Amino acid sequence: MVRSVKCPACGFEMGKEVIRYEGFYCPNCRRMLHVDDLFVRISFWCSIIVGVSIAYLAGLSGLRFLVAAVALTLFVGLGANFLVGWFWLRLAVGGSPYGRGSLRVTPPDDPPKDDASGSK
8 A cells, every 4th residue: 555645835735656766847837846755754763872881781892892882873774764765755845955966067156257367
């Protein structure tokens, strides 16, 4: 069963098959949308805290602590991001804050001033 997500601009319910993390257009109102990654960022930091805490509480130290903390962080993070994507997926209006099209090179508005010419 695919859970639907509402467009924040027009309220159109769309299936997750049309959602692209790099940005996409609403099939109904054609507004540019992207996935709001607030919950993903929160789950990222929480998974680091949980992974390191479990490794610490297990009494590990040195290289074993480091390897266990990284492995636990990855394991907890994968589970947390799956749950976030399934239950708390939110969309935001506008272009993607990351991904394709986020780094546009545009010429400056004013040409640079040549200070080496000596003219004032």
